[in-house]
Amino acid sequence: MRQNLKTTLAASLTAFLLAGGAQAQTAAACGGDLGAFLEGVKAEALTRGVSADVADRALAGAAIDQKVLSRDRAQGVFRQTFLEFSKRTVSQSRLDIGRKKLNDLAAVFGRAEQEFGVPGPVIAAFWAMETDFGAVQGDFNTRNALVTLSHDCRRPELFRPQLIAAIEMVGHGDLDPNGTTGAWAGEIGQVQMLPKDIIEFGVDGDGDNHVNVKQSAPDAILTAAKFIQHLGFVKGQPWIQEVSVPDVLPFEKTGLQPGMKASDWFALGVKPRDGDTAFGNLEASLVLPQGRKGPAFITYPNFNIYLAWNQSFIYTTSAAYFATRLAGAPPYERGTPEEGLSEDAMKELQTKLQAHGHDVGKIDGILGSGTRAAIQKEQLRLGMPADGWATPALLAAL
Known part of the structure; x- marks a missing residue:
């Protein structure tokens, strides 16, 4: 599961909060007898124009999957450093396969860029990161995964719309309720997309009148391209660029914060x-x-x-770097990073940062955005280069 499912699930939550009366109550329904719950789901699907026959066929045999609940309760967060994670994910083997895919499917990738403005390397990098080019798509029954997460009362407002969309896909002939498998959170196919996104952005790339993002590479590639365009990708502009930095720099301005143009950084010696x-x-x-x-x-x-x-800074930076490699960039310069902190030491640092009045969120041993921002403020106060990197020296200084 992408760590945020930001676009689709945030939209689902907004729609839920704006809904009123019986519609809001239906969207919030969860828990209780599974049969009664499924009847409610069917009734909602019917209001979306799904036929009773399709709804019955989609929900027949639906069951709660305890393994899905276990995964949902134990979601992991990236604990690896960028060097560790990118070395593992942007491997030579994946680069070789990615370049071959770009060559073998050049016409499809060309169409993706022409119609949606998204370069092939961007799509291919996500394809590799999500499923190893379709080789590892997940083995959870998609219908049951979405039934489970919709019935569970932790986040029904996020997953119930996905279940309704999955039922619609059954009606389109693009999802087999008993046979379609994917990720534990209901994502399907070679680039791991949710049912609502597949319905909204699905493209029939191979001309068979279906959007089959599991088996059809053209369908998956073009659907991903249309979705990425929807996320705001601007044709002809870069996404990430490796640079060298001088020893002296206003490091407190680094990180994912607004206020600078690339030319400003270049003028400072980047x-x-x-x-x-x-x-x-x-x-x-x-x-x-x-x-x-x-x-x-x-x-x-x-x-x-x-x-x-994906909200993970390490994932996003690795995926963006991967795309530049497929586009012809050389490997990054590793440099000589200062020693980082172990998980326990990071928790100790977070505790100290919290004691200094910083909001670092959960004390989890993860160098997330909140912790990085707090580190920069303390580094600046202590007269250290405020680059947001957690080091033993900073921990000792606090």
């Missing part, structure tokens, strides 16, 4: 490794995944589509 400064007029952030001595990147507005796809 240098693109490829020498390309053509997009200096664009808003840009300087991100340092492992501090000022590790890899460094300028992120442009198109990077926002990665954040919409």
Whole structure:
């Protein structure tokens, strides 16, 4: 499951909150007898124009999957560093396969860029990161996963609309309620998309009058391209660019925060490794995944589509870097990052930051955005380079 399911589930939540009367009560219904719950789901599907026959066929044999609940309760968060995670995910094997896919399916990727403005490497990188180019799509029954998460009262307002959309897909002939499998949270196919997104952005890429994102690479590629366009990708603009940084810099301005253009960073001595400064007029952030001595990147507005796809800073930066590699960029310069903190030491640091009045969220040992922001403020106060990287030196200083 993408860690946020931001676009679709946020929209579902907004719709739920804006709904009124019986409609809101229906959307909130959860728990209790499974049969009665499914009758309520069927009734709602009928209001969406689904026939009773399709709804019955979609829900026949539906069951609660305890493994889905276990996964939902134990969602992991990225604990690896950028160097660790990107080394594992952006492997030479994946790069080789990705380049071959871009070549073999050049016509499809060309159509994706022509119609939706999304370059092939961007799509191929997500394809690799999500399912290893379709090889690992998940083995959870999609219908049952969505029934489980809709019936569970933790987040029914997020998953019930996905269940209704899945029933609609059954009516379209694009989902087999008993046979379609995917991720535990209901995502389907080679780029792991949710039913509502497949219905809204689905493209029949192979001309068979179906959107089959599991078996059809053209369908998956073009559907992903249309979805990425919807997330705000601007044709012809970069998304991330590796740079080198000088020793002296207003590091407190680094990180995913507004207020700077790429040209501002270039004027301060930040240098693109490829020498390309053509997009200096664009808003840009300087991100340092492992501090000022590790890899460094300028992120442009198109990077926002990665954040919409997944909230994890490590995932998004790795996926964006992966796309640049497929587009021809060389491997990043590893640099010599300062030693980081263990999980226990990170929790200790978070506790100290909290004691200094910073909101770091949950004390979880994760170097997330809240913790990075708090670190920068304390580094600045202590006269350290405020690059947001958690080090033993900072922990000792606090």
